[in-house]
Amino acid sequence: MxxxxxxxxxxxxxxxxxxxxxxxxxxxxxxxxxxxxxxxxxxxxxxxxxxxxxxxxxxxxxxxxxxxxxxxxxxxxxxxxxxxxxxxxxxxxxxxxxxxxxxxxxxxxxxxxxxxxxxxxxxxxxxxxxxxxxxxxxxxxxxxxxxxxxxxxxxxxxxxxxxxxxxxLKSQLNPHFLFNTLNNIYSLSISHSDKTSQSISQLSDILDYILHKGQKKWVTVSDELSILDDYIALESLRYHDERLNIEKHIRLNSPNTIPPLLYLTLVENAFKHGAGKSSETTEIKIDMETNDLHSVFKIENTFSSHQTADEKGIGLQNIQRQLQYHYQKNFTFSISQENNIFKVEITTPSHYD
Structure with missing residues (x-):
């Protein structure tokens, strides 16, 4: 009672x-x-x-x-x-x-x-x-x-x-990323690298994004892509040029919105299960396109032949739950792997509330 x-x-x-x-x-x-x-x-x-x-x-x-x-x-x-x-x-x-x-x-x-x-x-x-x-x-x-x-x-x-x-879910950015990034920045500072201040600024932008825009319901696709650039730049500090090959194809034809940290989690997942678990050259391809109806984000990464891609990882489960919360059933979320290439594709409405 x-x-x-x-x-x-x-x-x-x-x-x-x-x-x-x-x-x-x-x-x-x-x-x-x-x-x-x-x-x-x-x-x-x-x-x-x-x-x-x-x-x-x-x-x-x-x-x-x-x-x-x-x-x-x-x-x-x-x-x-x-x-x-x-x-x-x-x-x-x-x-x-x-x-x-x-x-x-x-x-x-x-x-x-x-x-x-x-x-x-x-x-x-x-x-x-x-x-x-x-x-x-x-x-x-x-x-x-x-x-x-x-x-x-x-x-x-x-x-x-x-x-x-x-x-x-939004607060689950891999703590290893922060730890490794700080270590890399520390190494850059010892060697008096010109990249030190830039890396600190990029890390600051990412944390600011998570703390402020990450708490909002929607952000623009362009804001999310901007923070992806900072994340990729910081993660790239960990690998030699021959260890990492990144391609991006961006076509923004409409100022669409998405839930914050949606794409960032996918990129983090690609680094974690690609370059993070392989000593071979890892390729990461990002394709982004927006129009008046949809936003389509595709990402794929290679993984070593002895490694089994985890299609039910926590990161991907979190994305699935975020999409269901924000869009109910009005989205597509596909995961596939073939020939040591792991692919994820998300299609969401241009605007939804």
């Missing part, structure tokens, strides 16, 4: 005010068409008395019996208490009418207490069924509201969970 929040309490109060007022007005309008004069007045007073106990009975059944017994699957106790509560509410309703309400507007012989307590058929027809009719409508609507609220909370929690997972 969860304690209702103040907003839920206000919502319930407003609903009850509206529902019971509407029910009274509807019943009054219906009676007005059937009765007139003193007869209408008497019938209205009787129905008003029933209306009060409809409210009491419906709220007791929903907030006590349903919430504390039915929701906890204590069905036998619920059924027993429901029968008892309907009987007692019907008896109290009849007592109220006979001994409090009727003396105010009619002079008739009062029913005995024994008759009120024991005349079950009369209680059922004139009191219990009236209480049940109002309670049934009220409880049905309350169940609908509750289902809607719980569904909304479930969707909200799922969204928050997914967003937290996404933030975790």
């Amino acid at each position: 969860k304690t209702p929040s103040q907003s839920q309490l206000r919502q319930t109060i407003y609903f009850q005010l509206f529902f019971w007022t509407a029910l009274l007005l509807f019943g009054t309008a219906k009676m007005y068409g059937e009765y007139n004069g003193m007869i209408f007045k008497d019938v209205f007073l009787y129905n008003f008395c029933h209306w009060i106990f409809q409210i009491i009975g419906a709220n007791f059944i929903y907030f006590i019996l349903i919430r504390y017994f039915f929701d906890r699957k204590r069905y036998i106790e619920f059924s027993l208490y429901l029968i008892i509560s309907l009987y007692l509410t019907s008896v109290m309703n009849r007592f109220f009418i006979v001994y409090i309400a009727e003396p105010l507007f009619i002079n008739k012989l009062k029913d005995s207490v024994f008759d009120i307590l024991t005349d079950i058929p009369y209680l059922l027809i004139h009191y219990t069924f009236t209480i049940i009719s109002g309670a049934f409508i009220f409880i049905s609507i309350m169940f609908f509201i509750r289902y809607k609220d719980e569904k909304g909370r479930t969707i909200k929690l799922q969204k928050e969970k997914t967003e937290l997972e996404l933030q975790s």
